[in-house]
Structure formats: structure tokens, C-alpha cells
Amino acid sequence: MLVHIKEIIMRAQRGGYAIGAFNTQDLEITLAIVQAAVAQRSPVIIQVSESAIKYASLKAITHIVQTIAKNQADGIPVALHLDHGKSFLSVSECVKAGFSSIHIDGSDLPFDENINLTKESVAYAHKRNVWAQGELGTILGKEGLIKIEKRELEIKDCFTDPALAAKFAQATKVDTFAMSIGNMHGMFVGLEQLDLARLKKIHAKVKLPLVLHGASGVEHGEIKKAIKLGVHIVNIDTEMRQAWATALRRTLQADKKEIDLRKILAPATAAVQAVVEEKMKVFGSSGKV
Numbered sequence: 001m002l003v004h005i006k007e008i009i010m011r012a013q014r015g016g017y018a019i020g021a022f023n024t025q026d027l028e029i030t031l032a033i034v035q036a037a038v039a040q041r042s043p044v045i046i047q048v049s050e051s052a053i054k055y056a057s058l059k060a061i062t063h064i065v066q067t068i069a070k071n072q073a074d075g076i077p078v079a080l081h082l083d084h085g086k087s088f089l090s091v092s093e094c095v096k097a098g099f100s101s102i103h104i105d106g107s108d109l110p111f112d113e114n115i116n117l118t119k120e121s122v123a124y125a126h127k128r129n130v131w132a133q134g135e136l137g138t139i140l141g142k143e144g145l146i147k148i149e150k151r152e153l154e155i156k157d158c159f160t161d162p163a164l165a166a167k168f169a170q171a172t173k174v175d176t177f178a179m180s181i182g183n184m185h186g187m188f189v190g191l192e193q194l195d196l197a198r199l200k201k202i203h204a205k206v207k208l209p210l211v212l213h214g215a216s217g218v219e220h221g222e223i224k225k226a227i228k229l230g231v232h233i234v235n236i237d238t239e240m241r242q243a244w245a246t247a248l249r250r251t252l253q254a255d256k257k258e259i260d261l262r263k264i265l266a267p268a269t270a271a272v273q274a275v276v277e278e279k280m281k282v283f284g285s286s287g288k289v
């Protein structure tokens with residue numbers, strides 16, 4: 001069933017666990033996520049990025065998620081969220097389409113401009129009963145790591161400053177807060193060390209559900225510690241993509257004559273479902289329905 005994100009996040013906050021926010025852009029991945037949620041009896045967030053919207057079109061992907069949530073997730077709460085909305089336009093379109101949560105990501109902007117963009121988006125969302133996620137700090141990915149290697153960037157400069165985080169949360173009135181504490185977009189096993197002391201400070205100052213982006217490749221023990229320190233949403237994308245691509249390559253390799261798309265895609269969908277189910281167990285959301 002399709003629910004407002006606040007229902008599942010407020011319960012997760014009371015229960016001390018986190019909800020996975022898994023990315024989709026099509027029918028198969030949406031099915032994989034929902035089937036995992038049903039199998040694990042876990043609430044779930046399904047999120048789409050701007051590039052996923054560009055790929056599938058907003059109306060199509062919204063209807064896919066909403067229809068599957070309504071018809072194939074009986075009694076299982078599913079919330080729809082915009083991941084990394086970069087503009088007010090992105091946010092307003094998703095609010096109008098029926099999302100219950102949006103992420104306005106002004107983290108590339110100077111602090112004051114980030115506050116202004118976020119404030120405007122939050123006000124728009126709140127008027128329409130939609131939750132908003134804000135972000136402060138630079139969540140590193142491949143490009144950021146190259147800059148660090150070249151010493152154009154210091155890793156600590158990318159991390160979220162706890163005092164500024166408090167100021168940001170207060171000024172913008174966001175409902176959830178995404179931060180940079182060593183998490184990275186993509187998968188860099190071994191490189192992703194969470195700065196848990198910093199997370200503790202952020203948690204002490206920002207009394208909001210915290211969001212851990214780029215959690216693919218972060219050690220499960222570290223994620224569990226982060227959940228104890230106020231993280232209630234954990235974003236996963238890369239590990240699902242890897243499982244999907246590996247399974248698809250294997251299937252095509254094993255039978256070079258098969259042309260039934262459904263038979264070719266089924267093992268890849270199942271592989272994604274397995275990743276999602278594993279994460280739900282780690283996040284503690286399994287059996288919480």
C-alpha cells in the first residue's frame with residue numbers, strides 16, 4: 001500500500017531502526033523492491049532520481065510505483081520519494097505527481113544559497129503535506145575522489161559541519177537531513193569509513209531523522225552503528241545495479257539463444273530482490289509490518 005513517508009519514518013524513529021530507500025527507474029526494479037518488502041514484511045521507500053525521471057518520464061515511473069504499491073504490496077507500507085532534486089522545478093513537479101517526500105539537494109551551492117533554495121522548496125512541499133529532505137556537505141563519488149587524489153580537495157572539507165547542520169535545519173525546516181560523514185555515491189569498499197564521532201555531534205544538534213546516502217559498500221557493522229546514532233533512512237543503489245548487471249551477463253552468457261525478454265530479465269530481478277532483502281535485515285526494518 002502506498003503511504004506517506006512520515007508514517008514509516010516516525011515508526012522507525014520510535015523503534016530505533018532504519019528504512020531502506022532504494023532507487024528505481026523501471027518496472028523490473030520496482031517489482032524487485034516491492035517483492036523484497038513483501039517477503040521481509042518491511043516498510044520501504046522507493047526513490048527516483050532526476051535521471052530516472054528523464055529515462056522513464058515522471059508520469060510513467062510514478063504510476064508504476066503507485067500501481068505496484070497498491071496492488072502487489074498488500075498491507076506493506078511503500079513511500080515514494082524524489083532523490084537528489086536539484087531545482088525547485090523538479091521538486092514541484094514531483095509534489096504535483098503525488099510523491100510524499102522530496103529531496104532538495106542544494107549541497108553544491110554556497111551555504112546561504114543552499115538555505116534559500118531549500119527553504120523555498122520546503123515551504124512549497126509543506127503547504128501540500130509533503131515531507132522535504134535537505135542536504136549539507138559534499139557526498140563524495142568518483143569525481144570527488146579524483147580531486148582528493150590530486151590534492152585539489154581535502155576529504156574533511158567535504159564532511160558536514162555539525163554546527164552549520166543545526167543552523168541549516170533550523171533555517172530551512174526540513175523534515176529529514178542528509179549529511180556527508182564519509183559515505184560516498186558508488187561503491188568504494190574499504191575507502192568508505194564513517195566518521196561516527198561527527199555523526200554523534202550532528203545527531204546531538206539536529207533532532208531530525210538523518211539520512212545516509214551512498215550506503216552501498218559501507219560495512220554492515222558501520223551502518224548498524226550509524227542507525228544507533230540517529231540514521232533512519234539508508235540509500236542503496238549501486239549494489240542493486242551491480243547485482244542486476246552481474247546476473248544479466250551470466251544469463252546471456254549461459255544461453256545465447258534465448259530471446260524471451262522475461263526469461264532473460266527474471267534472474268536479474270531476483271538478484272536485485274536478494275540485495276534489497278539483505279539490506280532490510282541489516283537496517284532492522286524486516287518484520288516491522
Ligand SMILES: [Zn+2]
Nearest residue numbers: 185213214235
Ligand atoms: Zn545520494
